[in-house]
Amino acid sequence: MAKLTEAAKATKAAEKVRALHTQRTGAQPAHVATAPATWVLIGENVDHFGGVTVVGLGDLRAAAAVSPREDDLITLHAESPHSPVATGEATLAQLAEDAIEDPLMRRVVGLVQTMITRQVLSRDTAGLDITVVSEIPVGAGLGALYAGDAAIALALAGGNAEVNDPPMRTRLAEVCSHAVGTYSSLAVLRARHTVALRGTPEQVTVVDYADGSVAPAPHPGKLGVRIFSIAKAWGQPYGEQKERIATWRGFIDDAVGNFGVASLRELPDNVDRVVEWVEARRDAGDETAPEPQTARRWVQFCETETLRSLAAAKALRSRRGNELFTLLNSPTEAHDLETPDALVKLALQRGATAARPAAAGTSQAVIAFVPVQEADEFAKVFAKDFHVLEIRPGEAARLEDQVDNA
Numbered sequence: 001m002a003k004l005t006e007a008a009k010a011t012k013a014a015e016k017v018r019a020l021h022t023q024r025t026g027a028q029p030a031h032v033a034t035a036p037a038t039w040v041l042i043g044e045n046v047d048h049f050g051g052v053t054v055v056g057l058g059d060l061r062a063a064a065a066v067s068p069r070e071d072d073l074i075t076l077h078a079e080s081p082h083s084p085v086a087t088g089e090a091t092l093a094q095l096a097e098d099a100i101e102d103p104l105m106r107r108v109v110g111l112v113q114t115m116i117t118r119q120v121l122s123r124d125t126a127g128l129d130i131t132v133v134s135e136i137p138v139g140a141g142l143g144a145l146y147a148g149d150a151a152i153a154l155a156l157a158g159g160n161a162e163v164n165d166p167p168m169r170t171r172l173a174e175v176c177s178h179a180v181g182t183y184s185s186l187a188v189l190r191a192r193h194t195v196a197l198r199g200t201p202e203q204v205t206v207v208d209y210a211d212g213s214v215a216p217a218p219h220p221g222k223l224g225v226r227i228f229s230i231a232k233a234w235g236q237p238y239g240e241q242k243e244r245i246a247t248w249r250g251f252i253d254d255a256v257g258n259f260g261v262a263s264l265r266e267l268p269d270n271v272d273r274v275v276e277w278v279e280a281r282r283d284a285g286d287e288t289a290p291e292p293q294t295a296r297r298w299v300q301f302c303e304t305e306t307l308r309s310l311a312a313a314k315a316l317r318s319r320r321g322n323e324l325f326t327l328l329n330s331p332t333e334a335h336d337l338e339t340p341d342a343l344v345k346l347a348l349q350r351g352a353t354a355a356r357p358a359a360a361g362t363s364q365a366v367i368a369f370v371p372v373q374e375a376d377e378f379a380k381v382f383a384k385d386f387h388v389l390e391i392r393p394g395e396a397a398r399l400e401d402q403v404d405n406a
Contacts (some may be wrong), residue, residue: 013063013135014400021065021131024077029065029131031158035397036061036151036199037142038192039229039367041220042328043309044359045245045337047209048252049299050263051306053191056204056219056227057394058142062134066158069127074109080134082107082165082234089090092116094124094184103185110183111149111176118175120157128156137234140389141358141365145237146192149176150396150397154197158399169197186237187362201395206313210265215314219393223321225353226375227391231365232344234387241337241361248298248336251290255299264299265306271299294336301333308332325369327355337361343386352380367391385398 014032021029037058043051062080072093078086079339088105091112097356100106100120108130115121130152136144153172154163176197177190187331191207192213199205203216221227255264255274264270272406281289292297308327315324329348339357345357358365370378382388 009016012398013133014059017063017065017131017133018400019132020077020079020133021067021129025067025129027067029129029155030067031155032065032152032400033154033158033375033397034061034063035147035154035196036043036394037136037140037144037147037391038195038199039129039142039227040191040314040359041367042356044189044191045248045335045361046302046305046309048249048256048263049306050210050265051302051318052209052313053189053207053311054194054204054217054309055191055199055207056391057195057199057201057396058136058390059394060135060142060389061394062132062144062147062151063400065131065153066152066155067129067140068125069129072126074112074128074130076105076108076130076132078104078132078134078148078191080132081137081175081379083138084173085215085309098188106148107145107180108152111152111179114175114179114182115153115156118171118178120153120160120175121223122296137217137231138237138387139234139363139365140231140387141363141367141389142229142389143189143192143196146176146180146189146196147397149180150193150196154397154399158401163399170194173197179352185242186239186271187242189359189362195396199396202393204316205344206309210263217316218319220316220324220369221393222319223319223324224372225321225369226372228368228370228375228379228382228383229256229365229387229389229391230347230368231358231387232340232343236361238364244336245361251295252302264302267375270298271303273354274299297334301335309379328354328356328369332360335360338377340366341363347382350381 011130037060041054043053071092073089076306090100095109138144176193180188195205200216206215278295337360339360343366344355351374352368355368
Protein backbone atom coordinates (compact mmCIF):
# COMPACT_ATOMS: atom_id res chain seq x y z
CA MET A 1 0.00 0.00 0.00
CA ALA A 2 1.32 3.46 -0.86
CA LYS A 3 2.25 5.67 2.04
CA LEU A 4 -0.23 8.37 2.98
CA THR A 5 0.84 11.87 2.08
CA GLU A 6 1.21 14.38 4.92
CA ALA A 7 -2.05 16.06 3.90
CA ALA A 8 -3.85 12.71 3.87
CA LYS A 9 -2.51 11.87 7.32
CA ALA A 10 -3.72 15.19 8.66
CA THR A 11 -7.12 14.69 7.11
CA LYS A 12 -7.34 11.20 8.62
CA ALA A 13 -6.53 12.59 12.09
CA ALA A 14 -9.08 15.36 11.59
CA GLU A 15 -11.76 12.94 10.50
CA LYS A 16 -11.14 10.74 13.52
CA VAL A 17 -11.40 13.60 16.01
CA ARG A 18 -14.45 14.99 14.24
CA ALA A 19 -16.24 11.64 14.44
CA LEU A 20 -15.28 11.12 18.09
CA HIS A 21 -16.35 14.65 19.03
CA THR A 22 -19.71 14.23 17.31
CA GLN A 23 -20.23 10.86 18.98
CA ARG A 24 -19.54 12.13 22.48
CA THR A 25 -21.32 15.52 22.22
CA GLY A 26 -24.11 14.79 19.76
CA ALA A 27 -23.14 17.73 17.55
CA GLN A 28 -20.63 18.56 14.84
CA PRO A 29 -17.64 20.56 16.10
CA ALA A 30 -17.51 24.27 15.38
CA HIS A 31 -13.89 23.94 14.27
CA VAL A 32 -11.24 21.26 13.85
CA ALA A 33 -7.50 21.85 13.67
CA THR A 34 -4.35 19.72 13.58
CA ALA A 35 -0.81 20.51 14.72
CA PRO A 36 2.45 18.61 14.20
CA ALA A 37 5.02 16.90 16.33
CA THR A 38 8.13 19.02 16.87
CA TRP A 39 11.71 17.94 17.44
CA VAL A 40 14.63 20.01 18.68
CA LEU A 41 17.86 20.05 16.73
CA ILE A 42 19.70 22.24 19.26
CA GLY A 43 19.27 25.12 21.72
CA GLU A 44 16.29 24.08 23.87
CA ASN A 45 17.36 25.87 27.07
CA VAL A 46 18.45 29.30 25.87
CA ASP A 47 15.23 31.18 25.17
CA HIS A 48 15.33 33.24 28.39
CA PHE A 49 18.91 34.15 27.60
CA GLY A 50 17.90 35.54 24.21
CA GLY A 51 19.49 32.60 22.44
CA VAL A 52 18.73 30.57 19.34
CA THR A 53 16.70 27.37 19.14
CA VAL A 54 16.46 25.21 16.01
CA VAL A 55 13.31 23.07 15.73
CA GLY A 56 11.86 20.79 13.07
CA LEU A 57 8.35 19.58 12.26
CA GLY A 58 7.36 15.91 12.39
CA ASP A 59 4.74 14.13 10.30
CA LEU A 60 2.66 12.85 13.23
CA ARG A 61 -0.10 15.18 14.35
CA ALA A 62 -2.54 16.00 17.12
CA ALA A 63 -6.09 16.88 16.10
CA ALA A 64 -8.51 18.95 18.17
CA ALA A 65 -12.24 19.53 17.77
CA VAL A 66 -14.12 22.21 19.72
CA SER A 67 -17.69 23.37 20.14
CA PRO A 68 -19.50 25.70 22.57
CA ARG A 69 -21.75 24.54 25.41
CA GLU A 70 -24.76 26.22 26.95
CA ASP A 71 -23.41 25.84 30.50
CA ASP A 72 -20.06 26.85 32.00
CA LEU A 73 -18.37 23.46 31.87
CA ILE A 74 -15.22 22.86 29.86
CA THR A 75 -15.10 19.16 29.03
CA LEU A 76 -12.08 17.30 27.70
CA HIS A 77 -11.63 13.93 26.05
CA ALA A 78 -8.05 13.22 24.90
CA GLU A 79 -6.51 10.12 23.35
CA SER A 80 -2.87 9.44 22.44
CA PRO A 81 -0.75 6.33 21.78
CA HIS A 82 0.44 4.35 24.82
CA SER A 83 -1.36 6.71 27.24
CA PRO A 84 -4.66 6.14 29.02
CA VAL A 85 -7.66 8.06 27.69
CA ALA A 86 -7.92 11.35 29.57
CA THR A 87 -11.34 12.75 30.38
CA GLY A 88 -12.47 15.50 32.68
CA GLU A 89 -14.51 18.61 33.17
CA ALA A 90 -13.94 21.87 34.99
CA THR A 91 -14.89 25.54 34.95
CA LEU A 92 -12.99 28.78 34.64
CA ALA A 93 -14.12 29.59 38.16
CA GLN A 94 -12.43 26.44 39.44
CA LEU A 95 -9.23 27.48 37.69
CA ALA A 96 -9.37 30.88 39.41
CA GLU A 97 -9.83 29.11 42.75
CA ASP A 98 -6.89 26.77 42.01
CA ALA A 99 -9.29 23.87 42.39
CA ILE A 100 -8.35 21.79 39.30
CA GLU A 101 -6.13 18.92 40.39
CA ASP A 102 -5.70 17.03 37.12
CA PRO A 103 -2.62 18.50 35.38
CA LEU A 104 -3.86 18.01 31.82
CA MET A 105 -7.26 19.50 32.63
CA ARG A 106 -5.58 22.47 34.30
CA ARG A 107 -3.35 22.96 31.25
CA VAL A 108 -6.31 22.99 28.85
CA VAL A 109 -8.57 25.19 30.97
CA GLY A 110 -5.60 27.49 31.55
CA LEU A 111 -5.18 27.78 27.79
CA VAL A 112 -8.85 28.75 27.39
CA GLN A 113 -8.52 31.33 30.18
CA THR A 114 -5.38 32.81 28.63
CA MET A 115 -7.04 33.07 25.22
CA ILE A 116 -9.89 34.99 26.87
CA THR A 117 -7.51 37.22 28.84
CA ARG A 118 -5.50 37.97 25.68
CA GLN A 119 -8.77 38.73 23.83
CA VAL A 120 -8.36 35.94 21.32
CA LEU A 121 -11.60 34.47 22.64
CA SER A 122 -14.63 36.50 23.65
CA ARG A 123 -15.04 37.30 27.33
CA ASP A 124 -18.51 35.79 26.96
CA THR A 125 -16.94 32.37 26.42
CA ALA A 126 -18.27 29.99 29.05
CA GLY A 127 -18.57 26.27 28.37
CA LEU A 128 -16.72 24.28 25.72
CA ASP A 129 -16.45 20.69 24.58
CA ILE A 130 -12.87 19.85 23.53
CA THR A 131 -11.81 16.57 21.97
CA VAL A 132 -8.20 15.70 21.13
CA VAL A 133 -6.87 12.71 19.21
CA SER A 134 -3.08 12.57 18.90
CA GLU A 135 -0.81 10.32 16.86
CA ILE A 136 2.23 11.52 18.84
CA PRO A 137 3.41 9.33 21.75
CA VAL A 138 3.97 11.24 24.98
CA GLY A 139 7.55 10.70 26.10
CA ALA A 140 9.06 10.44 22.61
CA GLY A 141 10.59 13.93 22.82
CA LEU A 142 8.32 15.11 20.02
CA GLY A 143 6.22 17.73 21.81
CA ALA A 144 2.99 15.76 22.03
CA LEU A 145 1.43 18.13 24.58
CA TYR A 146 2.59 21.17 22.60
CA ALA A 147 0.91 19.84 19.47
CA GLY A 148 -2.27 19.45 21.51
CA ASP A 149 -1.98 23.04 22.78
CA ALA A 150 -1.47 24.38 19.26
CA ALA A 151 -4.32 22.36 17.78
CA ILE A 152 -6.76 23.43 20.53
CA ALA A 153 -5.75 27.09 20.29
CA LEU A 154 -6.06 27.10 16.50
CA ALA A 155 -9.46 25.40 16.63
CA LEU A 156 -10.72 27.85 19.26
CA ALA A 157 -9.53 30.75 17.09
CA GLY A 158 -10.97 29.15 13.97
CA GLY A 159 -13.63 31.82 13.49
CA ASN A 160 -11.05 34.61 13.26
CA ALA A 161 -10.55 35.79 9.68
CA GLU A 162 -6.84 36.36 10.38
CA VAL A 163 -6.16 32.94 11.88
CA ASN A 164 -3.71 31.98 9.13
CA ASP A 165 -1.83 35.28 9.08
CA PRO A 166 1.68 35.34 10.65
CA PRO A 167 0.79 37.96 13.31
CA MET A 168 -2.12 35.86 14.57
CA ARG A 169 -0.03 32.69 14.50
CA THR A 170 2.65 34.51 16.51
CA ARG A 171 0.02 35.63 18.98
CA LEU A 172 -1.40 32.13 19.34
CA ALA A 173 2.07 30.70 19.98
CA GLU A 174 2.69 33.32 22.68
CA VAL A 175 -0.69 32.56 24.25
CA CYS A 176 0.04 28.83 24.33
CA SER A 177 3.47 29.30 25.91
CA HIS A 178 2.19 31.79 28.47
CA ALA A 179 -0.64 29.44 29.42
CA VAL A 180 1.70 26.48 29.87
CA GLY A 181 4.17 28.59 31.83
CA THR A 182 1.39 29.77 34.14
CA TYR A 183 -0.79 26.70 34.56
CA SER A 184 1.16 23.56 33.65
CA SER A 185 3.11 21.34 36.00
CA LEU A 186 5.78 20.99 33.27
CA ALA A 187 8.48 23.36 32.05
CA VAL A 188 7.65 25.15 28.81
CA LEU A 189 9.81 25.10 25.68
CA ARG A 190 8.40 28.08 23.80
CA ALA A 191 9.99 27.28 20.45
CA ARG A 192 7.81 24.18 20.11
CA HIS A 193 4.63 26.28 20.06
CA THR A 194 6.22 28.79 17.70
CA VAL A 195 7.34 26.20 15.20
CA ALA A 196 4.19 24.08 15.45
CA LEU A 197 2.16 27.12 14.41
CA ARG A 198 4.66 28.88 12.12
CA GLY A 199 7.14 26.30 10.82
CA THR A 200 7.96 25.69 7.16
CA PRO A 201 7.41 22.26 5.51
CA GLU A 202 10.52 20.28 4.55
CA GLN A 203 12.75 22.63 6.54
CA VAL A 204 13.73 23.34 10.14
CA THR A 205 13.05 26.66 11.82
CA VAL A 206 15.61 28.90 13.51
CA VAL A 207 13.98 30.86 16.35
CA ASP A 208 16.17 33.75 17.53
CA TYR A 209 14.95 35.09 20.86
CA ALA A 210 17.16 38.16 20.67
CA ASP A 211 14.88 39.73 18.06
CA GLY A 212 11.97 37.29 17.84
CA SER A 213 12.82 36.28 14.29
CA VAL A 214 11.63 32.98 12.85
CA ALA A 215 13.52 31.82 9.76
CA PRO A 216 13.75 28.54 7.80
CA ALA A 217 16.90 26.51 7.26
CA PRO A 218 17.49 23.35 5.21
CA HIS A 219 16.33 20.09 6.76
CA PRO A 220 19.20 17.88 8.03
CA GLY A 221 17.53 14.93 6.30
CA LYS A 222 18.95 16.36 3.08
CA LEU A 223 22.44 15.58 4.37
CA GLY A 224 22.20 11.82 3.91
CA VAL A 225 20.60 10.82 7.21
CA ARG A 226 17.29 9.62 8.53
CA ILE A 227 16.18 10.89 11.93
CA PHE A 228 14.84 8.78 14.80
CA SER A 229 13.43 9.29 18.26
CA ILE A 230 14.59 6.64 20.75
CA ALA A 231 13.06 6.31 24.21
CA LYS A 232 13.01 3.78 27.02
CA ALA A 233 9.34 4.40 27.73
CA TRP A 234 6.31 6.14 26.24
CA GLY A 235 3.10 7.27 27.85
CA GLN A 236 4.10 9.84 30.47
CA PRO A 237 5.54 13.37 30.23
CA TYR A 238 8.87 14.00 31.92
CA GLY A 239 8.62 16.70 34.56
CA GLU A 240 11.14 15.72 37.23
CA GLN A 241 13.40 18.69 36.54
CA LYS A 242 10.81 21.45 36.33
CA GLU A 243 11.91 23.14 39.56
CA ARG A 244 15.56 23.06 38.54
CA ILE A 245 14.73 24.62 35.17
CA ALA A 246 12.45 27.21 36.79
CA THR A 247 15.25 28.26 39.17
CA TRP A 248 17.67 28.60 36.27
CA ARG A 249 15.25 30.61 34.12
CA GLY A 250 14.16 32.75 37.04
CA PHE A 251 17.76 33.69 37.71
CA ILE A 252 18.29 34.63 34.05
CA ASP A 253 15.15 36.79 34.14
CA ASP A 254 16.34 38.51 37.34
CA ALA A 255 19.70 39.25 35.75
CA VAL A 256 18.02 40.71 32.67
CA GLY A 257 15.99 43.00 34.90
CA ASN A 258 19.02 44.03 36.94
CA PHE A 259 21.10 45.04 33.94
CA GLY A 260 18.20 46.68 32.10
CA VAL A 261 18.73 44.76 28.87
CA ALA A 262 16.29 42.94 26.62
CA SER A 263 18.34 39.76 27.03
CA LEU A 264 21.62 38.67 28.63
CA ARG A 265 22.88 37.79 25.18
CA GLU A 266 23.24 41.51 24.38
CA LEU A 267 25.09 42.27 27.63
CA PRO A 268 28.86 42.65 26.99
CA ASP A 269 31.05 40.36 29.13
CA ASN A 270 27.83 38.79 30.38
CA VAL A 271 29.41 35.87 32.26
CA ASP A 272 31.83 37.94 34.35
CA ARG A 273 29.36 40.76 34.97
CA VAL A 274 26.64 38.39 36.16
CA VAL A 275 29.07 36.66 38.51
CA GLU A 276 30.15 40.04 39.93
CA TRP A 277 26.51 40.95 40.47
CA VAL A 278 25.85 37.67 42.30
CA GLU A 279 28.92 38.15 44.49
CA ALA A 280 27.77 41.66 45.38
CA ARG A 281 24.34 40.31 46.33
CA ARG A 282 25.86 37.66 48.55
CA ASP A 283 28.23 40.17 50.17
CA ALA A 284 25.15 42.28 51.00
CA GLY A 285 23.55 39.31 52.74
CA ASP A 286 21.14 38.22 49.98
CA GLU A 287 20.55 34.56 50.81
CA THR A 288 18.52 34.01 47.64
CA ALA A 289 21.52 34.63 45.40
CA PRO A 290 23.02 31.45 43.91
CA GLU A 291 26.60 30.41 44.41
CA PRO A 292 28.87 32.40 42.05
CA GLN A 293 30.12 29.21 40.39
CA THR A 294 26.52 28.15 39.75
CA ALA A 295 25.70 31.50 38.18
CA ARG A 296 28.82 31.26 36.02
CA ARG A 297 27.86 27.76 34.89
CA TRP A 298 24.32 28.82 33.95
CA VAL A 299 25.30 31.88 31.93
CA GLN A 300 28.32 30.21 30.31
CA PHE A 301 26.10 27.33 29.20
CA CYS A 302 23.57 29.71 27.61
CA GLU A 303 26.30 31.70 25.87
CA THR A 304 28.05 28.64 24.49
CA GLU A 305 24.85 26.83 23.51
CA THR A 306 23.67 29.90 21.62
CA LEU A 307 26.94 29.96 19.68
CA ARG A 308 26.50 26.25 18.92
CA SER A 309 22.96 26.87 17.68
CA LEU A 310 24.11 29.70 15.42
CA ALA A 311 26.90 27.52 14.07
CA ALA A 312 24.47 24.66 13.46
CA ALA A 313 22.13 26.93 11.51
CA LYS A 314 25.07 28.19 9.45
CA ALA A 315 26.22 24.63 8.73
CA LEU A 316 22.72 23.69 7.57
CA ARG A 317 22.46 26.67 5.26
CA SER A 318 25.84 25.93 3.72
CA ARG A 319 25.05 22.19 3.47
CA ARG A 320 28.11 21.24 5.57
CA GLY A 321 26.94 17.97 7.07
CA ASN A 322 30.19 16.98 8.77
CA GLU A 323 30.33 20.31 10.55
CA LEU A 324 26.70 20.05 11.67
CA PHE A 325 27.03 16.55 13.08
CA THR A 326 30.30 17.40 14.81
CA LEU A 327 28.51 20.30 16.53
CA LEU A 328 25.64 18.06 17.60
CA ASN A 329 28.07 15.52 19.05
CA SER A 330 30.36 18.02 20.76
CA PRO A 331 30.11 18.19 24.56
CA THR A 332 28.01 21.02 25.95
CA GLU A 333 29.14 23.36 28.69
CA ALA A 334 28.55 22.02 32.19
CA HIS A 335 24.96 22.25 33.44
CA ASP A 336 22.93 20.66 36.21
CA LEU A 337 20.24 19.02 34.06
CA GLU A 338 19.94 15.24 33.95
CA THR A 339 20.28 13.92 30.40
CA PRO A 340 20.07 10.42 28.84
CA ASP A 341 23.82 10.24 28.20
CA ALA A 342 23.97 6.44 28.19
CA LEU A 343 21.34 6.24 25.47
CA VAL A 344 23.13 8.91 23.42
CA LYS A 345 26.36 6.90 23.69
CA LEU A 346 24.59 3.69 22.67
CA ALA A 347 23.08 5.33 19.60
CA LEU A 348 26.53 6.49 18.51
CA GLN A 349 28.03 3.05 19.14
CA ARG A 350 25.35 1.46 16.97
CA GLY A 351 26.03 3.64 13.97
CA ALA A 352 24.36 7.03 14.39
CA THR A 353 26.28 9.86 12.77
CA ALA A 354 25.08 12.12 15.57
CA ALA A 355 22.86 11.78 18.63
CA ARG A 356 21.78 14.15 21.38
CA PRO A 357 19.09 14.43 24.08
CA ALA A 358 15.70 15.22 22.56
CA ALA A 359 15.36 18.16 24.98
CA ALA A 360 17.70 18.38 27.94
CA GLY A 361 15.72 18.66 31.16
CA THR A 362 12.29 18.09 29.63
CA SER A 363 12.70 14.70 27.93
CA GLN A 364 14.59 11.47 28.43
CA ALA A 365 14.36 10.54 24.74
CA VAL A 366 17.21 10.83 22.25
CA ILE A 367 17.25 12.14 18.68
CA ALA A 368 19.57 10.13 16.43
CA PHE A 369 20.77 10.97 12.93
CA VAL A 370 21.59 7.77 11.05
CA PRO A 371 23.14 7.28 7.59
CA VAL A 372 20.42 6.38 5.10
CA GLN A 373 22.00 3.06 4.13
CA GLU A 374 22.21 1.91 7.76
CA ALA A 375 18.93 3.31 9.06
CA ASP A 376 16.71 0.24 8.68
CA GLU A 377 19.13 -2.00 10.56
CA PHE A 378 19.70 0.68 13.21
CA ALA A 379 15.95 0.94 13.87
CA LYS A 380 15.53 -2.84 13.88
CA VAL A 381 18.26 -3.35 16.48
CA PHE A 382 17.00 -0.58 18.77
CA ALA A 383 13.39 -1.73 18.52
CA LYS A 384 14.31 -4.89 20.46
CA ASP A 385 14.78 -2.92 23.70
CA PHE A 386 13.49 0.62 23.09
CA HIS A 387 10.70 2.56 21.48
CA VAL A 388 11.91 3.78 18.09
CA LEU A 389 10.08 6.23 15.86
CA GLU A 390 11.29 7.71 12.60
CA ILE A 391 10.78 11.46 12.36
CA ARG A 392 9.69 12.41 8.87
CA PRO A 393 9.17 16.02 7.76
CA GLY A 394 5.79 17.53 8.59
CA GLU A 395 3.73 20.67 8.11
CA ALA A 396 2.64 23.46 10.43
CA ALA A 397 -0.71 23.55 12.23
CA ARG A 398 -3.77 24.19 10.14
CA LEU A 399 -7.54 24.33 10.32
CA GLU A 400 -9.23 21.20 9.02
CA ASP A 401 -12.77 22.51 8.74
CA GLN A 402 -12.97 21.59 5.07
CA VAL A 403 -12.27 17.90 4.56
CA ASP A 404 -11.60 16.50 1.12
CA ASN A 405 -12.86 12.94 1.02
CA ALA A 406 -11.93 12.38 -2.58
